[in-house]
Amino acid sequence: MIESGRSRPTLAQIAAAAGVSVSTVSKVLNGRDDVSPATRKRIDKVLRGHGYTRRGVSVSVAEPAAKTVDLVLSGLDGSWPASVASGMEAAAFEAGLHVVVSVARTGGPEDDSSSDWVDRILGRGTAGVVLGLVEPSPQQLARLAEAQVPCVVIDPLSDPPPGVISVGTTNWSGAYEATTHLLEQGHRRIGLVTGPPQHLYAKARIAGYRSAMAAAGVETPPELVRNGNYDRASGREQVRALIELPEPPTALFICSDHMAIGGYETLTQAGLRVPDDISVVGFDDLPEARWVSPPLTTVRQPLKEMGSIALRTLVRLMRGEHLESMRAELATTLVRRESTRPRVSTDQRPSPKAAGGRG
Structure with a gap:
């Protein structure tokens, strides 16, 4: 159940109340037609019950936590993720932002879509996400775009698709x-x-x-x-x-x-x-x-610098600024x-x- 009163429900709470994933709620909010009529009706009922209307009308669901950004990593073992996270956190502090660090696990005990890392960060109401050694699928990138959540990739595993900003080294x-x-x-x-x-x-x-x-x-x-x-x-x-x-x-x-x-x-x-x-x-x-x-x-x-530049680049995207280059490449040294x-x-x-x- 979603508690009533002064607190406004998050997308994750609405999804839980409707018995669906966060991405399904997002599809309904964005007017997507790939949701069954029965599911759409159920979600609409929960949304109306809490004063939430479609995009373009007043919104009562909690706004995304505008001061929170996510760092999603392939794993937390070793010094690589710690160094990147340290640089990103320092830059986030200067920008007045908080960083949530998590691992890109794509399946839970029942391997359902609700355990996808995209669902988790959207449910948290993130303002932006940095991916470290994580290769997002086209579907995941589309969902981030639909939710208007900007994304920066550190050390992409393959050539990033058009429109995806990356940070790496020489x-x-x-x-x-x-x-x-x-x-x-x-x-x-x-x-x-x-x-x-x-x-x-x-x-x-x-x-x-x-x-x-x-x-x-x-x-x-x-x-x-x-x-x-x-x-x-x-x-x-x-x-x-x-x-x-x-x-x-x-x-x-x-x-x-x-x-x-x-x-x-x-x-x-x-x-x-x-x-x-x-x-x-x-x-x-x-x-x-x-x-x-x-x-x-x-x-x-320069791992710490990679983390800090990724964060600063993300902030520019959050502000809607135009970037001169799709990739920032930092110099290595022996x-x-x-x-x-x-x-x-x-x-x-x-x-x-x-x-x-x-x-």
Whole structure:
């Protein structure tokens, strides 16, 4: 039941009272014709009972929480989401906004549409949403547009559709600089561990790596390129596959600090020392990159800045401002620490199997 009195019902409360999802209520409010007559009648009855009329007439349902915006992430594990959320929250505070952080879960115990993340943020009355490593479907984007909720995507997994604003980094340049650094150290067999090959930023990093190798006149045999999932477990697995090659690499460019830390574990188990026996470069510059031993040379993604720029861009969209560009791209930088050194000659470098036997 919806309580009467001074408090006005939210869309979520109306949906609950009518026994439907928030998106169905939104369709009725926007005059959509893809709602059954019986359902429309039931929703209209609840709306009329609480003084709510269609768009263009006075509204008694609680206005969206104009001071609240959402950050929807693919997950909360690790430092990546914390860094992005920190930057976004700081910018939101300056703008007088509050940030609600949630995970883009698309199914509940009964896997019904009411558990969709879009329903949840619309039911909360958000003023705008930033998506981090989340790929919204065309249907989800349409529902946000219908509800007049602006959206900004951080690190889109694929090319955003027309009209969707995105914030990212110079992934190609970062990968090119990391690979060039290893080449300048005398390495020629450089293994690459990147993410799922269909992801936009993984493609850019592979391209940057290949371009640097080609510019140096170095071939990139296919066995030196491995795909992981940006977690430590896949880093362990893919680094193991690389060092067990008949001719293993002398250096590794691992496109995620989490995967690089997993790679460190595999190298230690194999008796290989970083950087004495093999050099390693990561990507992200998470706090963990400074904590491992030796500290990890890595490509810095300005994650906090990405979060703050995404929020400021969202505010401009909320104000109805025109944006000059559909994408903001922040520069990466190579942070040199202690995990790389000039190449060790083959006869000085222990093989993984022989080194592993010492443990």
